[in-house]
Amino acid sequence: MQKRIVTSILLSVLVILITVGVVSHLSVRDSIDRSVSHHLSLARLISNHMDSLLESNLNRLYDVSLSGAINFGDDNWDPERRALERAYEYSLFSDGIVLLDLQGNIRLAYPPGRYEGNLYHLPQVREALESRRATVSDVYTEANNRKLIYVFVPVKDRFGTLAGLIGGEINPTNPTLNRIMKAVPFANDTHLELVDSHGTVIASNNPMSVFSCVDHNRFLEDLIKRRESAVGVCHRCHEGGKNPETPVRTTDLLAFAPLLEAPWGVSVREPQKVVFASSDELKRRFVVIGFIAIGSALILALGMSSGIVRPLKQLTSAAERIAGGDLSDPIKVKSEDELGILADTFDRMRTRLAELLEDIRDANLQLEKRVEKRTEALKRHRRRLFLLLREVMSAEENERTRIARELHDETSQVLAALGMSLDLAEMELERGTLTSRRIRAIRAKVTRTMEDVRLLIRNLRPPIIDDLGLEASVRWLLEEHLKPRDIHYVLRVTPEFRKLAAEHFQSDQSDTRSELMVFRVIQEAIVNIARHARATEVMVVMKYEDYRIQIYIEDDGVSFDVEAVLDQAEASGRGGFGIIGMKERVALLGGTLEIDRGEDGRGTLITVDIPLSSLEEQDA
Numbered sequence: 001m002q003k004r005i006v007t008s009i010l011l012s013v014l015v016i017l018i019t020v021g022v023v024s025h026l027s028v029r030d031s032i033d034r035s036v037s038h039h040l041s042l043a044r045l046i047s048n049h050m051d052s053l054l055e056s057n058l059n060r061l062y063d064v065s066l067s068g069a070i071n072f073g074d075d076n077w078d079p080e081r082r083a084l085e086r087a088y089e090y091s092l093f094s095d096g097i098v099l100l101d102l103q104g105n106i107r108l109a110y111p112p113g114r115y116e117g118n119l120y121h122l123p124q125v126r127e128a129l130e131s132r133r134a135t136v137s138d139v140y141t142e143a144n145n146r147k148l149i150y151v152f153v154p155v156k157d158r159f160g161t162l163a164g165l166i167g168g169e170i171n172p173t174n175p176t177l178n179r180i181m182k183a184v185p186f187a188n189d190t191h192l193e194l195v196d197s198h199g200t201v202i203a204s205n206n207p208m209s210v211f212s213c214v215d216h217n218r219f220l221e222d223l224i225k226r227r228e229s230a231v232g233v234c235h236r237c238h239e240g241g242k243n244p245e246t247p248v249r250t251t252d253l254l255a256f257a258p259l260l261e262a263p264w265g266v267s268v269r270e271p272q273k274v275v276f277a278s279s280d281e282l283k284r285r286f287v288v289i290g291f292i293a294i295g296s297a298l299i300l301a302l303g304m305s306s307g308i309v310r311p312l313k314q315l316t317s318a319a320e321r322i323a324g325g326d327l328s329d330p331i332k333v334k335s336e337d338e339l340g341i342l343a344d345t346f347d348r349m350r351t352r353l354a355e356l357l358e359d360i361r362d363a364n365l366q367l368e369k370r371v372e373k374r375t376e377a378l379k380r381h382r383r384r385l386f387l388l389l390r391e392v393m394s395a396e397e398n399e400r401t402r403i404a405r406e407l408h409d410e411t412s413q414v415l416a417a418l419g420m421s422l423d424l425a426e427m428e429l430e431r432g433t434l435t436s437r438r439i440r441a442i443r444a445k446v447t448r449t450m451e452d453v454r455l456l457i458r459n460l461r462p463p464i465i466d467d468l469g470l471e472a473s474v475r476w477l478l479e480e481h482l483k484p485r486d487i488h489y490v491l492r493v494t495p496e497f498r499k500l501a502a503e504h505f506q507s508d509q510s511d512t513r514s515e516l517m518v519f520r521v522i523q524e525a526i527v528n529i530a531r532h533a534r535a536t537e538v539m540v541v542m543k544y545e546d547y548r549i550q551i552y553i554e555d556d557g558v559s560f561d562v563e564a565v566l567d568q569a570e571a572s573g574r575g576g577f578g579i580i581g582m583k584e585r586v587a588l589l590g591g592t593l594e595i596d597r598g599e600d601g602r603g604t605l606i607t608v609d610i611p612l613s614s615l616e617e618q619d620a
Contacts, residue, residue, distance in 0.1 A: 093168030533557025559597035590614025
């Protein structure tokens with residue numbers, strides 16, 4: 001019996017160890033694959049973001065052709081100059097924009113006076129003229145050792161004929177490029193780099209490596225040409241050893257993803273020992289567990305192999321009866337050793353188990369009732385979320401329809417009239433009868449179009465919240481929605497709230513999402529008062545005390561039953577979406593929203609309470 005116990009335990013442990021070994025091997029491989037996939041996904045994500053940035057700036061150059069301002073045959077360069085100015089503003093082309101003819105001669109530049117001569121010697125100029133497609137260069141070093149990047153786009157006149165090129169210069173030290181690289185948090189040994197096809201670093205999370213040439217540049221150049229992503233292992237030499245003169249050589253994991261809009265790529269390099277640290281630790285733990293299991297099995301086998309067969313059978317028989325549901329017979333094992341103690345404990349456990357089973361039956365009945373209530377509450381909550389999501393989608397489509405209608409009815413009509421005015425001006429110019437009055441009329445139409453577009457943008461998202469903060473935005477809401485309806489309002493903001501807003505909402509490190517969500521809650525409340533409350537007095541109080549933000553919105557208009565409105569929204573799918581949206585926004589910020597109605601059916605008080613800790617956690 002002793003040999004069988006020892007043999008069976010050892011065989012069981014051996015099977016367990018083999019199983020654990022297989023599982024550990026699969027777990028380690030899975031951990032390695034996830035690490036590799038994570039780095040490649042990160043490289044692709046950054047390359048896609050860079051592509052979007054370049055595409056938006058290339059479209060600004062393409063818009064010059066669409067403007068119809070290109071005409072090298074006349075002596076009026078004002079339209080071309082205005083087109084270059086619009087393309088230059090808020091773009092990556094901080095070093096300037098030039099307009100070339102088909103021979104590469106610079107015909108116009110913005111800012112003026114900075115460029116002259118011929119650029120046909122640049123390969124990108126010849127490639128853009130031959131392929132009639134946009135070209136982006138690698139890092140180019142001028143004679144004065146200035147680093148820059150050229151971007152050229154074919155430009156057509158108003159008849160659709162290729163007239164030349166429009167080109168922009170990008171300073172590789174542009175903060176926008178490096179900001180994207182630094183936005184991803186990594187350890188000091190991790191290098192995030194944007195490289196061109198020659199291996200020159202354009203931007204990096206390590207400023208010291210900008211304009212340096214990376215290792216394996218031929219390998220990266222081949223990947224950029226084939227537009228292929230890859231993950232591999234490379235070696236890197238860098239400082240950090242005990243002897244500063246002797247560089248440290250490490251093995252790195254390299255993930256690379258090319259860009260589509262430029263002959264560039266994004267590489268993510270991290271020491272292999274850092275990437276696979278968790279996998280190596282997992283291997284060591286499995287080995288330690290294996291040795292512990294073998295030792296424990298030997299000790300257990302020796303301890304169980306002496307003097308336990310008969311009592312163990314009795315315990316086994318009793319356990320079978322208990323497993324079958326028979327808890328009435330006591331356990332009778334006559335032994336003075338540990339097995340006797342175990343038998344007594346087992347018998348007490350049997351008695352206690354019988355009592356607990358009865359308690360569990362009662363608890364199950366109560367639990368089922370509570371589960372039914374919770375399930376019903378969850379169904380109602382999901383129903384509200386579904387209705388809110390549907391309303392949000394409907395509101396989004398309505399807003400798109402409104403914007404499209406405004407663009408069609410207003411902006412497109414004015415642009416069409418502007419085009420006709422330009423045609424008339426061209427005819428008058430050819431006859432020599434073009435007057436300044438005609439030009440002023442055209443300029444007035446352009447100004448009106450720009451004002452319409454600015455108004456449309458302001459309606460989509462009021463810029464005041466980004467420029468002046470939450471308090472000024474709330475005051476603008478009250479002026480915009482209550483004053484035209486002759487509703488008197490009072491806005492009170494405590495000094496503590498102003499200080500908190502300056503430190504939290506308007507700091508350079510803060511995230512404006514929480515501020516915007518608070519603004520949207522107040523906006524929904526003010527709009528509802530203006531539309532439905534028929535109020536004459538409104539008071540808004542914003543205060544901060546005891547580490548909590550508290551906002552009170554009170555009116556003297558017609559009150560309403562909040563629960564009745566929400567129940568109607570759930571039943572019919574109409575109405576109540578503004579209240580649901582307010583509650584969900586405040587809940588996302590970790591706060592609470594309460595709506596109290598007046599006793600005589602007049603007046604409503606909305607209370608918003610948000611802990612500062614929840615707000616900071618949301619922004620983080």
